[in-house]
Amino acid sequence: MSNAGIPVNEDGNKIAKTGILAAVMRIASMRETGLIAIILILFIAMSFASPYFLTWVNMRAMVMAFAVEGIVVVGMTILLISGGIDLSVGSVVSFAMVLAGWLFLSGTDPWVASAIAIAACACIGMAMGFCVTKIGLHHFIVSLAFMVIARGACLLITQGRPIGLYTLPPEFKFIGQGSIGPIPFVIVIFVVVVIAFDFMLRRSTVFRKVFYTGSNEKAAAYSGIRTKKVIFLSTVLCSTLSGFAGIIYMARFGSAQPTFGIGMELNVIAAAVIGGASLKGGSGTILGAILGAVLLSVVSSSLALLDVSVYWQDIIRGSILLAAVSFDHYLNKNKA
Amino acid sequence: MPAETILQISKISKSFGAIQALKAVDFNLRKGEIHALAGENGAGKSTLMNIIDGILQPTSGTIHLNGQEVKITSPAQAQKLGIGFVHQEIALCPDISVAENIFMAETNASSARLMNYQDLYERARTVFAQLSPIDPGILVRELSISNQQLVEIAKALTLDCQILILDEPTAALTEKEAQVLFAIMKSLAARGISIIYISHRMVEIFDHCDRVSVFRDGQHIITSEVQDITPDDIVKNMVGRVIDKLYPPKQEQHEKTGETLLKVCNYTEKSRFRNISFEIFKGEILGFAGLIGAGRSEIAKGICGLEGNIEGELWLRGKPVSVKNYQDSINLGMVYLSEDRKGDGIFLDLSIASNVSALCVEQVATRWGLIDASREREQARDLGDRLNLKRGHLDQPVSSLSGGNQQKVALAKMLSVSPRVIFLDEPTRGVDVGAKSEIHGILRNLARNGVGIVIISSELPELIGVCDRVLVVREGLISGEVSGDTLTEEHIMHLASITGSEPMKGHDMQDARP
Amino acid sequence: MNPLRLNTLLASSVVTLSLSLAGLGSAEAAESKFACEPGETYIMNVMVSGHPYWVPVYQGMKQAAEAMGCDVIFSGTPDYDITKQIASFEQDLAKKPAGILLHPMNADPFIEPINRAIESGTTVVTFAADSPQSNRVSYITSDNLAEAKYAAEEIAGLLNEKGEYAVLENPGQSNHDLRVTAFIDYMEQNFPDMKLVGRQATNQDSSKAYTAVSSMIQANPNLGAIWIPEAGSAEGAVAAVLEAKADVIIMHADVTPATLEHIKAGNIHKALNPNQGMQGYMGFVATFMAAHPALIDPFNDYKRTGFNPMGIAFIDNGFAVITKDNADDFELGKYMEGR
The missing domain is CATH 3.40.50.300 (P-loop containing nucleotide triphosphate hydrolases)
Incomplete structure (x- = not known):
């Protein structure tokens, strides 16, 4: 971690090379660099393979495909770094949509409805955090339970039917459907969230404690860090960002589906892991995780543009995940 | 043969x-x-x-x-x-x-x-x-x-x-x-x-x-x-060279201040220890001896608010203080170096710099809560140099260091908050001879500079060689204190294992002290 | 039991249209305006693209496209995921196709993408599921009301208009919802002695359907029949009925290779299968027409209102009744041989 900045020349340094060479070597060995290289190669190959690839329409579609999910990836990455995991994100996204949509149809102002829905998602996070830190259950099981509970709540609120929300006021729909110049507003939100959290994760003391906790919870406790609080807050943050993403989806689709986001947790975890987050905690970056999401999206898009049989697409995507993780494992082993 | x-x-x-x-x-x-x-x-x-x-x-x-x-x-x-x-x-x-x-x-x-x-x-x-x-x-x-x-x-x-x-x-x-x-x-x-x-x-x-x-x-x-x-x-x-002195010189008579740094009164934890009372004087190195499981580590952890439900009083430099959790203890300047270095002493995967800053990462941050990477490295470099840390780049993970140097990183972490009292649990376990004597020298210097040092060790020669005074803990009680002429393995073992039997045989003090 | 009964409930307008096309298409293909420019491409976009339902639909589309010299592409997402389907739809637009024959997984999320596609010059026709609030030009499907009526009459007839029945549901997909609600309404109005004893949402999931039907049979030993609006749940339902050795009539809409075997074995009474081939064939024709609005100047207000003159709000592609006797003709493998 702490890859930001150019390293200074260390005196008394026997192992690492010095100066610019060291900086270049270190940047080259970073996970993000590798991902960017792979994505660039794909871009170049695809622009030769398909005349449609480098079109604005295709680029827009690719970014739109992961932009909102990318906000969930941010929350998941932070939680993974703290050593946790959250399987409930897809259900919580759907829960936010459905609750806000239902409140709106019952006469609540859409902005207020959205705020309530996001707060409700934060409460789900608190409940999960409570189960993990106070009762001592494992994140995996707790979030699995809440995945089912939140999904059930969605079906209960909607009685299983999608809620049509085309009566949402245009200024609210702007969040999901509007554009600033040629740039969809969704992408603007996504970029702001990613830059803000990437910066904070690299620089702020608060998020540094997430790294300490995830790297070695006991050592963190022995450094005076209130690790349970860190884990609790990371869990709440992940659920809150999922709720936020749900509201953007609602504005984008003009509807709320109780079955939305099934399987999203796997995409999100895959992106974070391809981007270098460890399921054991203690490592990962937002930039890497988003690049992981970009890679998955570019691959999907390439497969579609190349008319690869749909029957092959899942196999290829799964293999990429496996290759990325194996490659990382291999690199780590060689370092040690 | x-x-x-x-x-x-x-x-x-x-x-x-x-x-x-x-x-x-x-x-x-x-x-x-x-x-x-x-x-x-x-x-x-x-x-x-x-x-x-x-x-x-x-x-x-x-x-x-x-x-x-x-x-x-x-x-x-x-x-x-x-x-x-x-x-x-x-x-x-x-x-x-x-x-x-x-x-x-x-x-x-x-x-x-x-x-x-x-x-x-x-x-x-x-x-x-x-x-x-x-x-x-x-x-x-x-x-x-x-x-x-x-x-x-x-x-x-x-x-x-x-x-x-x-x-x-x-x-x-x-x-x-x-x-x-x-x-x-x-x-x-x-x-x-x-x-x-x-x-x-x-x-x-x-x-x-x-x-x-x-x-x-x-x-x-x-x-x-x-x-x-x-x-x-x-x-x-x-x-490959002559270590003329395996252990640093002890406290000189004139260095004895009698000034109490920390006073512990009737510390009791239901299941682990009872009626623990002792003082740490400025300038001395105090040892905790005893068998594994006697409660030595538990006492230190209890004082630092790391574990246990403690009753008792604590005076730091003459003022009563209360420690509810480890954060309080760090703020008061009392830190604990764990015996299980890899388990809970350091963050193996994290960089040297971020290990050293872990105890109070706010120290190397701006007032907006943003970490200043160059200040963080500077802190690690200064403390590392003070401890003669042999290292690669400060951004390299601690796992790249040898055991002795990992321990120095853990020690640098303790020193980063300029502590008044340091409890060190098995500070040289798994550390080689050279680094060991270096660490002992560092501890002596810290003591000279007024930092209270408490060493918990299972290695009797270490306690005898380094400490000025040793408290022996047996089954959750302080069973005795040895210093000066009474600071011998026989006395310590006797107090530690008691049972009225003879002090253990077979320790002919063949250690390397000249 | 019943001989082949192909219900061709095609809307009259479409019949006329296709007849005129057939006349023009064959003889004068070279000069015909009912043909594509070189490179003119049409795309069929679906969700869960591995599902066998799409195969005959796409074959129908291809047959029409070949006859008219057009290029076609099968596209969509393998997942049951609205975000991914929208992404695949938007990526289709990058290829600048003349038109897209779309099966929208959800109605409302597709409003904005469909409208944007039409604005950018790609026309959109929906099939088998609709996005009615969008500007899509036409919607082609089987008449779900007719299917429901047929199923209700069949079940009531077999039970002598007196007995207990149940339904499985897939809430949220419009055609499946209609098949269920219309079925219950028709029963209540015409067969007052038929009693609804069970209604469970099993969402096309065969294992959910298995569990639901198993408990339904236990709770209602006199259950006489189940109506299922899709084939996925039917696979689970039939397993539960066979296991309980219960005497329950199963009817469902659509067909999969597994339910076809059960029809042959007599475990499923009948399946009502939308005429997939015609759905694709006429769906393509409707998309082509929507992309060439200049071909017709109809007797209405399209010039004043700006509507696509080719737009027909609803096209019925009809449905077939699959029984033991005609089941062989619905073998997908046999149909696909050599294609």
Whole structure:
């Protein structure tokens, strides 16, 4: 971690090379660099393979495909770094949509409805955090339970039917459907969230404690860090960002589906892991995780543009995940 | 002494990339001897042992076993050849019984479809009959660390081995258990089994071993009969220079201030310790002795608010203070260095710089809560240099450092908050001689500069060599205090194990103190 | 039991249209305006693209496209995921196709993408599921009301208009919802002695359907029949009925190779299968027409209102009744041989 900045020349340094060479070597060995290289190669190959690839329409579609999910990836990455995991994100996204949509149809102002829905998602996070830190259950099981509970709540609120929300006021729909110049507003939100959290994760003391906790919870406790609080807050943050993403989806689709986001947790975890987050905690970056999401999206898009049989697409995507993780494992082993 | 050679290593070299870990090493092992292996961490001892156990393959050189050349390609093959290796790190399955752990390899190789637990327990019991009374049916997780270590040894004993390699087996054992282990080693040697014994403790080498080989920088320096060599010679050969003083000088009479830094009154924790009262004076190093499990670490952790439900009073520099959690303790300037370095002392995967700053990361941040990377590195560099930390780049993970240097990082972390009192639990465990004496020197300097130092150690020579005063803890109570002339192993052991018996024999103070 | 009964409930307008096309298409293909420019491409976009339902639909589309010299592409997402389907739809637009024949997984999320596609010059026709609030030109499907009526009459007739029945549901997909609600309404209005004893949402999931039907049979030993609006749940339902050795009539809409076997074995009474081939064939024709609005100047207000003159709000592709006797003709493998 702490890859930001150019390293200074260390005196008394026997192992690492010095100066610019060291900086270049270190940047080259970073996970993000590798991902960017792979994505660039794909871009170049695809622009030769398909005349449609480098079109604005295709680029827009690719970014739109992961932009909102990318906000969930941010929350998941932070939680993974703290050593946790959250399987409930897809259900919580759907829960936010459905609750806000239902409140709106019952006469609540859409902005207020959205705020309530996001707060409700934060409460789900608190409940999960409570189960993990106070009762001592494992994140995996707790979030699995809440995945089912939140999904059930969605079906209960909607009685299983999608809620049509085309009566949402245009200024609210702007969040999901509007554009600033040629740039969809969704992408603007996504970029702001990613830059803000990437910066904070690299620089702020608060998020540094997430790294300490995830790297070695006991050592963190022995450094005076209130690790349970860190884990609790990371869990709440992940659920809150999922709720936020749900509201953007609602504005984008003009509807709320109780079955939305099934399987999203796997995409999100895959992106974070391809981007270098460890399921054991203690490592990962937002930039890497988003690049992981970009890679998955570019691959999907390439497969579609190349008319690869749909029957092959899942196999290829799964293999990429496996290759990325194996490659990382291999690199780590060689370092040690 | 029988001169029959069982294992002959000739001109073994091993390189990892550009690094030459072993340079044309010769080594021989006689039948039925206990052969000590000494050397600093990184001297090549582990590499050589890993080659003998088949974990690593040599780049060049030959191994002869009973006069025949062998290639040892895997630990399984080493076992077949009769070579058993007890690693320093415990590698047991915590959730299954002791007996199942001991016979794991055998069960794995067996073609039987059902487990015969009765038989396993019976055989495990026979093994333990010579070791210590451990119930073979109990789960490993319920055993203390020292008993787990005994299980590891029992596991190796069940293998029908002719060569047994023990890597610092006594590190986690109490004196008593260690004595038992030495008795067992001697009876095994008498039965013709050859033992390679890796240890940093001079006393053990001189009390229990027949020969000693010293390694340094991947080279074999010397092999000698123990009676023909002195501890000073061994240390000199290990570090390649003369360590004139293994321990730093003690507090001078005129340095005694009598000024109380920390006063602990009637500290009680329901199940761990009772009525603990003591003072730490400015300028001194205080030691905590006692058997493992006596409550030494628990007292230190209790004072620092790390664990336990404490009753009692605490005065820091004459003012009553209350410590509810470790954060309070850090704010007051009391820090605790854990005995389990890898388990809870450092963050192995994180960089050196972020390890050093962990105790109070706000110190290297702006007031907006943003970490200033250059300030963080500067802090790590300053503290690292002060502790003579041998390191690569500050952004490299701590896992890239040797044990002694990892410990220095942990120590730098403590110093980063300019503490008033430091509790150090086993501060030199798994640290080689050179680094050890460096750390002792650092601690003495800190004490001189007015920092209260408390050392908890199971290594009596360390306590005696470094501390000005030692409190002995037995079963949750302070059973006595020794200092000056009474600061001897006999006195400490007597207070620690009491029972009215004689002080333990067999500690003839053959340590390296000049 | 019943001989082949192909219900061709095609809307009259479409019949006329296709007849005129057939006349023009064959003889004068070279000069015909009912043909594509070189490179003119049409795309069929679906969700769960591995589902066998799409195969005959796409074959129908291809047959029409070949006859008219057009290029076609099968596209969509393998997942049951609205975000991914929208992404695949938007990526289709990058290829600048003349039109897209779309099966929208959800109605409302597709409003904005469909409208944007039409604005950028790609026309959109929906099939088998609709996005009615969008500007899509036409919607082609089987008449779900007719299917429901047929099923209700069949079940009531077999039970002598007196007995207990149950339904499984897939809430949220419009055609499936209609098949269920219309079925219940028709029963209540015309057969007052038929009693609804069970209604469970099993969402096309055969294992959910298995569990639901197993408990339904236990709770209602006199259950006489189950109506299922899709084939996925039918696979689970039939397993539950066979296991309980209950005498329950199963009817469902759509067909999969597994339910076809059960029809042959007599475990499933009948399946009502939308005329997939015609759905694709006429769906393509409707998309082509929507992309060439200049071909017709109809007698209405399209010039004033700006509607696509080719737009027909609803086209019925009809449905077939699959029984033991005609089941062989619905073997997908046999149909696909050599294609």
